[in-house]
Amino acid sequence: MAYSEKVMEHFANPRNVGEIENPDGVGEVGNPTCGDIMRMYIKVDGDKISDVKFMTFGCGAAIATSSMATELIKGKTIDDALKLTNRAVMEALDGLPAVKVHCSVLAEQAIKSAVSDYYKRRGIDPTPIVGEIPEAEHGHCAV
Amino acid sequence: MTTNGKRLVYADNAATTAVLPEVLEAILPCYKENYGNPSSLYSIGTRAQETINSARETVASLLGAQQNEIYFTGSGTESDNWAVKCTAQMMAKSGKRHIITSKFEHHAVLHACMALEKEGFEVTYLDVYENGIVRPAELEAAIREDTALVTIMYANNEIGTIQPISEIGAICKKHGVLFHTDAIQAVGKLHINVKEQNIDMLSVSAHKLHGPKGVGALYIRNGVRLPNFIDGGAQERNRRGGTENVAGIVGLAKAMEIACMGIDKNTERLTKLHNRLIDEILKIERSRLNGDRDLRVPQNASFCFEGVEGESLLLYLDMEGISASSGSACTSGSLDPSHVLLSLGLPHAVAHGSLRLSFSDETTDEDIDYIIRVLPGIVERIRKMSPLWDAIQRGKIDKDYNIIYD
Numbered sequence: 001m002a003y004s005e006k007v008m009e010h011f012a013n014p015r016n017v018g019e020i021e022n023p024d025g026v027g028e029v030g031n032p033t034c035g036d037i038m039r040m041y042i043k044v045d046g047d048k049i050s051d052v053k054f055m056t057f058g059c060g061a062a063i064a065t066s067s068m069a070t071e072l073i074k075g076k077t078i079d080d081a082l083k084l085t086n087r088a089v090m091e092a093l094d095g096l097p098a099v100k101v102h103c104s105v106l107a108e109q110a111i112k113s114a115v116s117d118y119y120k121r122r123g124i125d126p127t128p129i130v131g132e133i134p135e136a137e138h139g140h141c142a143v
Numbered sequence: 144m145t146t147n148g149k150r151l152v153y154a155d156n157a158a159t160t161a162v163l164p165e166v167l168e169a170i171l172p173c174y175k176e177n178y179g180n181p182s183s184l185y186s187i188g189t190r191a192q193e194t195i196n197s198a199r200e201t202v203a204s205l206l207g208a209q210q211n212e213i214y215f216t217g218s219g220t221e222s223d224n225w226a227v228k229c230t231a232q233m234m235a236k237s238g239k240r241h242i243i244t245s246k247f248e249h250h251a252v253l254h255a256c257m258a259l260e261k262e263g264f265e266v267t268y269l270d271v272y273e274n275g276i277v278r279p280a281e282l283e284a285a286i287r288e289d290t291a292l293v294t295i296m297y298a299n300n301e302i303g304t305i306q307p308i309s310e311i312g313a314i315c316k317k318h319g320v321l322f323h324t325d326a327i328q329a330v331g332k333l334h335i336n337v338k339e340q341n342i343d344m345l346s347v348s349a350h351k352l353h354g355p356k357g358v359g360a361l362y363i364r365n366g367v368r369l370p371n372f373i374d375g376g377a378q379e380r381n382r383r384g385g386t387e388n389v390a391g392i393v394g395l396a397k398a399m400e401i402a403c404m405g406i407d408k409n410t411e412r413l414t415k416l417h418n419r420l421i422d423e424i425l426k427i428e429r430s431r432l433n434g435d436r437d438l439r440v441p442q443n444a445s446f447c448f449e450g451v452e453g454e455s456l457l458l459y460l461d462m463e464g465i466s467a468s469s470g471s472a473c474t475s476g477s478l479d480p481s482h483v484l485l486s487l488g489l490p491h492a493v494a495h496g497s498l499r500l501s502f503s504d505e506t507t508d509e510d511i512d513y514i515i516r517v518l519p520g521i522v523e524r525i526r527k528m529s530p531l532w533d534a535i536q537r538g539k540i541d542k543d544y545n546i547i548y549d
Contacts, residue, residue, distance in 0.1 A: 012462060037529075
């Protein structure tokens with residue numbers, strides 16, 4: 001199994017690492033048993049994601065996909081962020097080994113989870129807009 | 144070692160080792176001059192046969208065995224499969240269909256046992272507890288009338304703990320049960336005597352002790368009529384078919400000779416390095432050493448760092464020139480972290496943060512200094528971006544390290 005240069009570059013120098021103080025939305029997906037947790041913070045200005053940061057516990061692909069996903073949605077509208085697919089994250093990283101595809105799924109879900117939280121904080125039911133997101137659950141690992 | 148001015152520390156000797164120059168030198172004539180088939184009658188063939196005979200004598204004497212008790216194989220895995228599966232096959236004829244092993248054997252033994260289970264054999268997997276050591280009293284209690292084989296590894300490949308092999312050998316002898324040990328991580332590191340330790344079968348691999356890949360050996364005590372695992376020609380006294388890997392066999396014997404002759408010197412030197420490393424690394428907050436502190440080979444140090452995932456740890460270490468391994472799920476190619484770490488009772492979340500550093504005679508003081516200097520910073524870097532570490536620090540985890548959400 002070998003990572004692309006792009007994956008290694010994002011892993012070595014991850015973008016947007018850290019926390020946002022007083023975020024407008026926070027999402028967390030994955031769980032420690034499976035060895036992957038992604039937490040994403042967003043700051044929203046009007047309908048735009050003005051800032052995004054992440055914290056990730058996980059493998060090289062988990063860190064690289066988190067980093068790439070934050071880059072892809074920073075400055076974009078919420079609608080555009082919700083359209084980001086795991087496939088787009090993978091393509092932007094010049095691909096992932098088959099056993100690591102789930103990391104890109106987690107990155108997509110982390111964004112959706114943060115946006116959901118944003119709507120919840122504003123008293124809006126996120127489900128019709130964002131759809132169902134698997135919560136950070138215990139004892140079940142996705143391939 | 145340095146390349147382009149960058150320090151390189153190879154700390155994955157439990158995975159494989161560099162072939163020693165002396166070993167390479169011993170091997171080359173087998174390819175260049177004495178390349179004949181050892182079964183042939185002309186001189187380049189008979190010379191090849193002589194080198195095999197001499198290698199067999201060397202391996203036998205280093206294990207305290209007779210030369211006709213040593214059989215060369217294609218790998219340590221083949222040796223393990225031969226011993227486990229063919230003993231089962233042999234003993235099943237007298238109705239014995241029970242095997243005793245441990246939960247943290249190498250996959251070569253564990254998966255062979257699981258394959259036998261599918262054929263109706265019953266397998267007892269002994270606990271190894273937090274310290275990674277089989278308890279002889281439990282092993283004795285598990286022996287039954289129909290026990291065909293006890294197979295317990297000599298030293299564990301992931302955490303380096305040494306098993307009470309002499310005690311187990313005595314128990315098996317007392318009960319008349321055959322005893323096999325996978326000694327792949329022990330040969331050349333610990334003094335072994337198959338007769339004194341009542342070992343009936345013992346597996347060896349060359350590439351773990353600075354020999355070539357693709358060659359191993361199985362010691363089979365005279366009197367154990369083990370059926371063949373690989374049928375073929377008359378090689379290895381009709382017991383293991385296939386034209387001999389002459390160069391490999393010569394390399395195995397040479398590497399084993401050098402390793403076994405250096406056991407005392409290397410143990411003394413590496414124990415000091417190993418202890419210093421462990422003392423320094425355990426200063427890292429919420430870190431732990433896997434397996435018993437004292438009953439371990441000094442070539443192995445296995446740690447877990449809470450809040451850290453092993454694969455990212457390995458990748459950052461590699462960027463600093465350190466080659467190591469981990470038992471995290473991400474490096475094992477499966478969803479679960481290593482069975483060895485789980486057998487110690489570690490929660491999955493902790494086992495994901497494991498690091499195995501394994502050394503050899505070539506490991507220097509400077510290598511250890513370098514690891515001590517670099518590793519804590521990498522752990523800190525990973526923890527800074529880890530939501531699990533954040534939760535641990537805030538006390539927001541349960542006993543299995545699941546995050547408690549408010």
